Amino acid sequence: MNFASDNIVGASAPVLQAIMQANAGAMAAYSNDEISKRVKARFNEIFEREVSVFFVTTGTAANALALSSAVPPYGLCVCHQEAHIIDDECGAPEFFMHGAKLAGLPGMGAKLKSDEVAAYLQGLPKAVKQMPPKALSVSQVTECGMVYALDEIAALGAVCREHGLSFHMDGARFVNALVALGCTPAEMTWKRGVDILSFGATKNGGLMAEAIVVFRPDLAEALDYRSKRAGQIISKGRLIAAQFEGYFADDHWLENARHANRMAKLLSEGLSGLSGVRLGWPTQANEVFPIIPQALDRALKAAGILYNSWTEISLPESERVGADEALIRLVTSWATREEDVRRLLEIASSEVSRQAAE
Ligand SMILES: Cc1ncc(COP(=O)(O)O)c(C=O)c1O
Incomplete structure (x- = not known):
């Protein structure tokens, strides 16, 4: 993914x-x-x-x-x-x-x-x-x-x-x-x-x-x-x-963008509902910027999910990325499959539950 x-x-x-x-x-x-x-x-x-x-x-x-x-x-x-x-x-x-x-x-x-x-x-x-x-x-x-x-x-x-x-x-x-x-x-x-x-x-x-x-x-x-x-x-x-x-x-062109934005919304709502995850900036188009525990970052990467880390310089003044956290960027497109978004959310959710149980 x-x-x-x-x-x-x-x-x-x-x-x-x-x-x-x-x-x-x-x-x-x-x-x-x-x-x-x-x-x-x-x-x-x-x-x-x-x-x-x-x-x-x-x-x-x-x-x-x-x-x-x-x-x-x-x-x-x-x-x-x-x-x-x-x-x-x-x-x-x-x-x-x-x-x-x-x-x-x-x-x-x-x-x-x-x-x-x-x-x-x-x-x-x-x-x-x-x-x-x-x-x-x-x-x-x-x-x-x-x-x-x-x-x-x-x-x-x-x-x-x-x-x-x-x-x-x-x-x-x-x-x-x-x-x-x-x-x-x-x-x-x-x-x-x-x-x-x-x-x-x-x-x-x-x-x-x-x-x-x-x-x-x-x-x-x-x-x-x-x-x-x-x-x-x-x-x-x-x-x-x-x-x-x-x-x-x-x-x-409009349909493609609507799809990309819809996929980002789905991803954003799913991720921000997980314990320990919050958004660096609101999701307004087709990019999602969650701040996640580093353990979750490692688990997502280990599951083969590709994305980039992002710079914190433009976060709201009250927001900081903790020493055990990571700010990442996930981008959706006209071709993003809903099943991939749901799969990512499943992986993230089970990892958060696993960490909570530890
Ligand atoms: C904000 C922005 N402007 C311009 C570009 C265009 O870049 P490229 O020269 O890779 O087409 C990009 C691509 O990532 C972008 O994100």
Whole structure:
């Protein structure tokens, strides 16, 4: 049983079928084909307005290129200190921003608060010696599995407007947040002030399906050139675009995310009901972060269950992981089988009972 991430499974059948269908015959290269055009038009429908769409193959590429168009080489991009862009992308954003820096702020659940961001921006020295803030980036879902509410996004958007920052959203798990909030893509993004989005589909059924979605035309101006320089203008672009046709058809993307979130809820409720187990952060999408006794951690691993341990830096202030405890992350996906979740819960429950009897 593997709960290490939501990218440990392959691509979903509708996505693969769409690729197979797009495979036949000759078509214009470099996304100048009819499928790519159709998918771009579909993005306009989904976001209820004209958007610019750039297909890329990884979330790191989406983030790095999106930020490079929003931040000049002398600028600062504000993010959470645990953000994927600062912690897990080997410096790609800074590399593509050509010298600009990421400034990581603290915040419970890897979430930024608008008043704290505003206070940070206000406190920055305004001299030519200091890098001026030019963008804010948030992850929706956050790295601790939390979802920004619509009013929280709007409040951050307002701070960006007030201070002249571009607002970037890392949506590697965009749709898991979307179905959790039960809102539209427009409501979660440009209607709340988001200027540019990394739209992830790989974790939710794609093979390598990521897109930069741009709501502010000036940020899209040079993105074709930036993408080409990053090797992300894909010659057989139709096979990348086709994935989105399968993904969006018949609400497949929404169904996949609803399933992943449902599995996480089941796992979360089962684990948090066990004696000695509590949640580090509430389960709001498809990631569960229980704090468990180390003996249970050992037993789960011995049973062959795969998952990762997690950092405690963004726990609520009152919460600490004890010396005999472990904070772990379990991730569910569109392909997680309910029987595997139930089996994990059985193993955990019998281990907790066994330890209590000792
Ligand atoms: C928050 C977040 N952003 C972006 C990514 C994209 O990463 P990758 O470059 O592996 O597609 C991930 C993947 O783990 C992620 O969790």
